[in-house]
Amino acid sequence: MFAQSIPERCDLLIVGGGINGAGIARDAAGRGLSVVLCEQDDLAGHTSSASTKLIHGGLRYLEYREFGLVRKALQERETLLRMAPHIIWPLRFIMPHDAHQRPAWLIRTGLFLYDHLANRRLLQASLSISLTEHVAGGALKPALCRGFEYSDGWVDDARLVVLNALDAYELGAVILPRTRCSAIAPAGDRWSATLRTAEGGSARVDAAAIVNAAGPWAAELARLAAPDAERATLRLIKGSHIVVPRLFDHPYAYLFQNPDKRIIFAIPFQREFTLIGTTDVDFTGDPARVAISDDEERYLCEMASRYFARPVTPAQIVWRYSGVRPLLDDEVGTAAAVTRDYRLQLSPDGPPLLHVWGGKITTYRRLAEDAVTQLLSRLGRAGPAWTAARPLPGGDFDIPGVLSVAPDFDAFLARFRGRHPWIPDALSERYCRLYGSRAERLIGDAVVMAQLGTELVPGLYEAEARYLIDNEWARSSEDLLWRRTKLGLHCLQGDVQRLDAWLAKQAAETPSRLSA
Structure with a gap:
């Protein structure tokens, strides 16, 4: 596999080896384009391995009336559960109800919408529960007597990226981790890009089109390619998580509503641990050097301790990680309220340059499909959408290469x-x-x-x-x-x-x- 050399010419150069870049590479290679993907570090080396590791519609986005985003994400949730049932699986969430927070009728209404905004065949519906009788209530403070239970999905986020890249490779794409794009310039009706490897080598690639999927570095790459062009405004948001020894002995996860109107999750993790997150903090600086702060650690511990019978303290933390999410700046006040939807910006003239702004891991496949469809049109090529009907590598449990109707x-x-x-x-x-x-x-x-x-x-x-x-x-x-x-x-x-x-x-x- 790793004897791949940098080709002199390709149809599509993708800069960025996170979930969006890998997803676009897979889709484009499957539609007949010659593809090169370069990533300055390891695949999923930054944002795409630092998520809360959920495939979900985004229940809290209903509060911001992002019904289109939630519907799209819920549709993709079902698709991804079939595409990769080894690394994505159903997870039931418990939402304790605190009378001082959102009223119960509002939560019930939100959960009804969540159940019905898109077809749901693989996951159970939501329901009201008594925490004094439910197994998940035992880990919580006794004053919490009622709550709600609903479905979403768990994902191994870094592996999702690698499996998309692997499928792209097997479809003919050239995948180049640890290879930085250091220069981009138009050359007639095509692009000329300079790629530099971690070992110090360099090569030029002639590409008919380029995709800027550089995540937190997308604005920087956009300036490199077209310094004077209009571009979307990104808002960089840091999300941090902590992992502590297992806080409960059952398969349910928790969603906790906090006094600041934010939510955090507490999720079973690697059998012996509990994952708690996330924060939403505006970020400036080098995304490669992002790290959790003491204030974020205390915040996550304090918010979890509001609900768990046994307090969570910073001394219990066995691992912590942070990532920078490049979100579309919709000029809302709080970081938590910034939209998680995506925008694709295709250059209006000259050789095609497609910028990927924003997005969330759940909708990556739809984003990739939209991106490749736009690029094919500009390149005068054609090819039907296909990725929803093919399992990711290892996801074919029953028949090789075929999606399972109900993966077991x-x-x-x-x-x-x-x-x-x-x-x-x-x-x-x-x-x-x-x-x-x-x-x-x-x-x-x-x-x-x-x-x-x-x-x-x-x-x-x-x-x-x-x-x-x-x-x-x-x-x-x-x-x-x-x-x-x-x-x-x-x-x-x-x-x-x-x-x-x-x-x-x-x-x-x-x-x-x-x-x-």
Whole structure:
């Protein structure tokens, strides 16, 4: 896979390897365009791996009357649940009702709309519940007696990006992580772009069209390409999350309404942990250096402690992460109220340059479809929309290459365990969740654990590390432990050092494996 060189010419150059760039690459490659995608760091290295990890309509956006956005997101929720049932699955949410917050009738009305704004075949409807009788009530303060239960979806966000890039690659796209676009200039009716690799090499690419999907850097890239052109105004919003040891022993997540009218989520995470977030804070500075502040940590702990019977404190935090969301500036007062919808801005003349402004992970596929349709029209090409009908790599549980009507992960896992009874149950489930049907490629011809190689860090065997290096563009311990997996939660510093040493040895012994 990683012998890909930078081509001299292509139909479409995409700058940015987050969810929007990867989604556009997949769609465009499937419609017959020759595609090059470059990303200055790792795939999903920034915003797209720093989300709350939800595929959701956005219940709170109803309060801002963004009914079109919510409808679009709810429609996509159903599509994505079928496309990638290994990394996206249903999740039931508990919303405790505090009489001092939004009135119960307003919440019921919102949930009714949420259930009916789009067709819902895979998820259960919302309902009112008694927290004194519901299993999720046991972790909450006794004064919370009533609440609501509704459905949304969970997603492994970084893997969603990688799987879109992988499908694009298998459809012919050239995927270039750790490759920065340093210059763009029109050259007649095409674009000339300069790409620079992390190793210091450079190459020029002649492209018929360019997509600016650079996320927090989109405005900077727009100035590079067309300094005097009119462009949308982005508002950079920092969202931070914390992870603490598991606060409850059941499969439900929580949505908490807070006195400042914001909401936070508390979500089961990697079996042994609880994910809490997010904040919404205006951000200035270098998006690559974003980090959670002490005030944000205290805020998330205090807001969660308003509801949980057992207080949450900063001392409990085992991991924290932050990302910068490049949102369309609709000139609202608060960061939380800024629209999560997207805007596509295609240059009116000259070689096509499409800017992607805003967006949310749930609607990435629709954004990509709209973007490629616009570009095809400008390029005088044609090709039908197709991505909703094809599973992402590993998502074909029943028939290779075919979407399941009602994906059944438990049945798929049971079949996998039946074929590989020698793999411990927890490891089998992790492999099936991360790789779906492609877990078989990872296992290869192994029939005993010893054939998976040395356990490099807790839970990571050589076979998986090599699979991620050879098939998913992983290079560093951070790539392996945090974006391709979340095994970093179980590692000590010495574990990471051993993995770094193993990676260095691989690079020395087989330079081509780690050179892309």
